[in-house]
Amino acid sequence: MAAHALVAFEPRKTPIQARSTVTVEAISEAAVQVLLSHGAERLTTTRVADRAGVSVGTLYQYYPNKQSLLFAVLENHFNHVALRVEEACANACHKPLSEMTKETVEAFVDAKMERADISVALYRVAGDVGGPTLVKRVNQRTRKAVEAMLETAPDIKSPPDKFAVEIMLSAMGGAMRSLLESGPSPATVRKAREQLVLLCQSYMAAATAKRG
Amino acid sequence: MAAHALVAFEPRKTPIQARSTVTVEAISEAAVQVLLSHGAERLTTTRVADRAGVSVGTLYQYYPNKQSLLFAVLENHFNHVALRVEEACANACHKPLSEMTKETVEAFVDAKMERADISVALYRVAGDVGGPTLVKRVNQRTRKAVEAMLETAPDIKSPPDKFAVEIMLSAMGGAMRSLLESGPSPATVRKAREQLVLLCQSYMAAATAKRG
DNA sequence: GCATTGGATGAAGGATTCTTCAGATTTGGA
DNA sequence: TCCAAATCTGAAGAATCCTTCATCCAATGC
Numbered sequence: 340m341a342a343h344a345l346v347a348f349e350p351r352k353t354p355i356q357a358r359s360t361v362t363v364e365a366i367s368e369a370a371v372q373v374l375l376s377h378g379a380e381r382l383t384t385t386r387v388a389d390r391a392g393v394s395v396g397t398l399y400q401y402y403p404n405k406q407s408l409l410f411a412v413l414e415n416h417f418n419h420v421a422l423r424v425e426e427a428c429a430n431a432c433h434k435p436l437s438e439m440t441k442e443t444v445e446a447f448v449d450a451k452m453e454r455a456d457i458s459v460a461l462y463r464v465a466g467d468v469g470g471p472t473l474v475k476r477v478n479q480r481t482r483k484a485v486e487a488m489l490e491t492a493p494d495i496k497s498p499p500d501k502f503a504v505e506i507m508l509s510a511m512g513g514a515m516r517s518l519l520e521s522g523p524s525p526a527t528v529r530k531a532r533e534q535l536v537l538l539c540q541s542y543m544a545a546a547t548a549k550r551g
Numbered sequence: 552m553a554a555h556a557l558v559a560f561e562p563r564k565t566p567i568q569a570r571s572t573v574t575v576e577a578i579s580e581a582a583v584q585v586l587l588s589h590g591a592e593r594l595t596t597t598r599v600a601d602r603a604g605v606s607v608g609t610l611y612q613y614y615p616n617k618q619s620l621l622f623a624v625l626e627n628h629f630n631h632v633a634l635r636v637e638e639a640c641a642n643a644c645h646k647p648l649s650e651m652t653k654e655t656v657e658a659f660v661d662a663k664m665e666r667a668d669i670s671v672a673l674y675r676v677a678g679d680v681g682g683p684t685l686v687k688r689v690n691q692r693t694r695k696a697v698e699a700m701l702e703t704a705p706d707i708k709s710p711p712d713k714f715a716v717e718i719m720l721s722a723m724g725g726a727m728r729s730l731l732e733s734g735p736s737p738a739t740v741r742k743a744r745e746q747l748v749l750l751c752q753s754y755m756a757a758a759t760a761k762r763g
Numbered sequence: 764g765c766a767t768t769g770g771a772t773g774a775a776g777g778a779t780t781c782t783t784c785a786g787a788t789t790t791g792g793a
Numbered sequence: 794t795c796c797a798a799a800t801c802t803g804a805a806g807a808a809t810c811c812t813t814c815a816t817c818c819a820a821t822g823c
Contacts (some may be wrong), residue, residue, distance in 0.1 A: 368592060369730070379679070380679060391711075417591070462678060463678040463679070464678075465678075466591065466674060466675040466676070466677075466678060467592055467675070468592065470668060471732040471733075474729070474732070475732075478729070485738065500746075502742060502743070502746060503746055506726055506743065506746045506747065506750060507727075507750070508723055509725055509726040509728070509729030509730070510722035510726040510747075511722070511725075512725050512729070513721055513722055513723075513724050513725005513726055513727075513728060513729070514718055514721040514722040514723075514725055516725060517686070517690070517717075517721030517724070517725070518721070520683040520686075520687075521687065530714060531714070531718065534712075534714060534715055534718045534758070535718065535722075537754065537757055537758065538718060538719070538722060538750070538754045538757075540757075541615065541753040541754050541756065541757035542749065542750045542753050542754065543754035545749055545750075545752075546746075546749065
């Protein structure tokens with residue numbers, strides 16, 4: 340059912356010539372800009388097309404409807420964050436558990452902050468555009484990366500429950516969302532980052548049987 | 552600014568006679584029902600009025616616009632959850648830190664699960680209706696209750712940072728959201744509840760200087 | 764019984780928005 | 794140069810939706 344609901348979000352046509360590639364990217368970028376300047380409520384296909392410097396018809400040539408456009412933007416953002424976390428996980432293999440956790444959490448926070456404005460703007464539309472489904476998919480992906488990393492930890496006997504990793508990821512995401520929506524100062528972000536690391540470290544330690 | 556933005560959400564007229572009291576409650580309940588059956592996107596003032604068994608005009612007699620109606624529903628739900636947590640905090644005073652944490656977290660999870668369907672439906676509209684502002688307000692309220700409780704803990708030297716409590720609450724909320732949106736089985740809920748308790752306990756312990 | 768205030772009605776105004784499609788324009792290759 | 798395919802255009806169709814207001818019904822107090 341969820342998969343079927345996502346069908347309508349898939350692109351209509353794939354760019355062939357170079358100019359159309361430019362166009363679709365301009366549209367996607369314009370969507371973000373409009374989201375930031377006008378808000379989710381005032382996000383109109385016409386407005387996005389105007390901002391992208393093309394006509395509405397062109398937009399509908401690549402996206403079957405408004406939702407699919409927003410879905411694509413959302414997917415982009417999530418993929419970017421997921422990639423950063425995966426990189427961090429690959430990089431932290433064979434390190435002590437607390438170090439693993441620290442690097443993973445920090446990668447997540449940093450990736451989110453990199454495009455803080457977009458993150459906040461997207462929270463507003465996620466609900467109407469298959470956000471939960473996407474979140475689930477990305478969480479799955481991220482969880483696998485984290486689990487693979489944990490397998491290589493030298494200082495634990497058995498890796499934490501699959502469920503525990505999910506809890507940690509969603510807790511991290513929730514705290515980050517709250518933080519972003521409050522329009523935090525850089526100092527606040529730094530503090531939150533520290534605390535989030537501590538939160539996850541202490542949980543991972545508690546959910547894990549130590550070696551030795 | 553945020554305060555000003557909320558002005559438009561305030562009710563228009565206060566019920567005086569008994570029948571109008573019934574009416575406003577019917578409207579509010581109908582809003583929830585429509586949210587559940589038709590989704591946020593198809594939530595229409597006319598549809599809500601129909602479901603409530605009144606005419607649209609009547610709805611607009613009490614709510615200046617559609618947003619104010621949804622805002623009221625959201626506020627209701629949040630107040631209910633906050634109240635449950637406050638009760639739990641009051642009840643857990645003078646107990647050991649881990650017990651305090653356990654009871655608080657469980658109260659939150661249980662309050663959310665009590666109306667799981669409403670919770671999920673509201674995630675969809677929160678963005679367009681001052682959700683973040685409300686969340687901030689409720690978090691503030693909850694944080695105070697938690698802090699007051701922590702002051703009475705016999706087994707800690709200094710209570711955790713105000714910031715730490717905020718992190719914990721938002722992490723809890725985020726994990727709960729993720730869980731609810733996945734349509735969990737009762738068994739899953741039970742497991743998540745346990746893990747969430749563990750998460751918060753280990754964090755509170757780590758963020759606190761122990762006495763003795 | 765009557766007047767006054769509270770409450771309810773619902774058709775219609777006004778405003779947007781999404782989406783299409785027939786035709787114009789540009790590109791890449793023959 | 795010339796054509797077929799790829800792109801682009803943007804006015805107009807179609808569908809909703811929010812909100813108002815003139816009007817009617819019900820309740821309360823005198």
